[in-house]
Amino acid sequence: MGVQYFAGVDVGSATAKAVLVDAAGTICAHVVVPSGGNLTLAADRVLAAALERVGAVPGDIAALVATGYGRESVANRTKTVTEITCHAKGAHVLYPDARAVIDIGGQDSKAISLDAAGMIRKFEMNDKCAAGTGRFLEVMARTLEVPLDEVGPRALTADRPAKISSTCTVFAESEVISLLAQGETVERILAGLCLSISQRVNSLAMRAGMAPRVIMTGGVAKNTGVVRAIEKAVGLPLTVPDQPQIMGALGAALLARNEAVK
Amino acid sequence: MSNRMAKKVTNWTKEMALYSLLRATLAKRKLDQKISKALGSGKKSTGAKRIPIKTGDKMKLLMGRYYIRAKVAEKDPDQKIAWITSGGPVEILHAAGVIPIYPENHAAMIGTMRMADSCCATAEDQGYSRDLCSYARSDIGSILSKKSPIGGSPRPDFLVCCNNICGTVTKWYQELQRMFDVPLIMIDAPYQYGEDRPEAIDYVKAQLQEMIDQVSQITGRPFVWGKFEDTVRRSEQALQLWRDVQDMLAHRPAPMNSFDTFIHLAPIVTLRGTQECIGYYKMLQAEMEGRVRNGVAAVEGEKYRLGWDNLAIWYKIQFLAKKFGEHNAALVVSTYAKSFSYQAPYRDESDILRSMAANYIAGYINHGLDYRERELLEMAEKFHLDGFVMHSNRSCRAYSFGQYELARRLEEKHGLPTIMIEADQSDTRSWSDEQVGTRIDAFMESLAARKSNAIK
Ligand code: SF4
16 A cells, blocks of 8 residues: 545635645645636545645545535545634644734635644634625726736835725725726725725734734735735734645645544 | 493403404414414424424414414404513503513514515615614514514504613614604613612613503503502513523533524513413423433533523524534523523512512613623523624624623633624524534534643
8 A cells, every 4th residue: 555645625715725745744735726616526626636746546545624615515525624723723733833824715814813732712704795805806906907916016016005995895896996087006006905905804813813923824815915914904924834825725634634643 | 240240241252253353364364374484383493403392382372372362452442552672661561451562573573484684675775774773674674565474563552662672772663653653652771881770770660650650541541550560470470480491401411402592582572471471481491391300402412512692593593503503512591581581689579660670671781791791601600601602793783782892801811712603683684604604613613622622
């Protein structure tokens, strides 16, 4: 029998992520694919891709933990665990001194506070509304015709943020259009949007309780404009891992490893 | 036959005739079935694995009879009907032979039957703000659109509003007064920050005295003090029984889930002061005693015990009970069910009106944060709680205000974890199964981690 792997599959509203770790807990493969319309298919695809990277077959997976919005759509799962527990686990293992996690995904944002042992002290999630999430940024970027990965760098070049008062995605969109019509620069509007997200997230962060070191995870952590704005709002520096998107899947994989050890 | 007896007989025949007439019309419009459906049989227990509560059958009967009687009364000019707030001094109405109707109870039925969205929309179309409590919007919308799970509440002859639950009802009842053009009796119950103040009790007592005079003027009959005393006594007895039933949930495993207590609240809200109400809770008590004796658990394999703060989420009771049940979590106490069993610290047998006044300012939501913190802590201890579920209710600011601070105090000062569920008691538009489900799963995961760490 070859190497045994422990898999974490995180099916989010925008992307599906898979991480494989070995018995020592070392990351052997990680893959991100768009979720598309069919979550079960996305889960299959992302796991198959991860297995391919290490030249393994499904039979080599000793345990699989599914997490994320679409966790119930993952086939052959050993168990499901929520994103909150997985992000906390991933952050704690990578950064044992982590005391808080801010995660902004496609459809939700959350703030988690941890104790020294990595246990969740408290967590807060956004409400039903998509404001302050990746989806919000996507809609706005499209409205402004700015590629998503340019949003952060361009926002940082603004001399001041434009004032965006609506936190609702629908209202903010029309507000952005009227700002453009008034001749406001795209950069200032982008900076205004980053600020607006940071304010939303800050209220979650304050309720959950923040202390250094704060890890930021999720796809939006790649957006430097948002990261700087949150740092300012929270008043603490953020640590962004190399692959902020895979933290949930990593946590899941590590939990799968625990599961098998039990 | 004496004159009086003859009159009694004619009244009786009149009522019977009206009663059967109404029954027939109701049956024709399938209203009787509608009513029992709206009330729920109360039989469905709400654990993951359901064990029906038999007394629930009796509730269907009791509540059905109550609403039918009220509908009959609508056609009888001699029988007065008053609409009253849930925390109103209903004993005065019973003693004066007035039938009380509770718009909040009606609104809760609208919520349970998932008619709230459409009723609220009607009210919103008329200009009532979406930020107004969904009970007010549901009931006003139902009056305007005539959509109701029970064919509408019978028209009031007058209104009684006591603001010991919130400020919303003050405005809500003023609206009702405008709509129906009937007298409105207002009882102003001052908010209590610390210990209940004696001058506040005196102030409410004076208003109750005045209410008695107003009611007797409206009915055109003298107020019989003896009847009033009997009513108060019956009311107190029912409150005591309801308290006792709730206390039984301190038993491990809990014989009933708090989600069940939300359903079994209906009689104490609408029928307190009557003998039937006492009978009902005696029956429920006996059934629960049986369960405790036989070790019957509402939630199979009960592992976690949680408290609940704020109103029920009427359209999601089953969902929540199932979700928590899957984690072997039983909800064993709630500030909501307890709201209808408060007993003031002050009590004087020789001054029944003042004792009553004291009771009507003693409720949980008529109090400030320190009081609430103390209450929650007492519950945590008495019911051996592992955590508290806080329903942050968009509608009820009186209840939800301060919850974050309370949650902070419970966690930081007393190490009791809490979870916040953002929702609305009957307006489903701010609800998402997926998000709330994830929040609950994550909360239960963190409780499980705490427990296993504690054991290690
Ligand atoms: S605001 Fe709260 S207390 Fe007042 S009527 Fe609405 S639900 Fe009841």
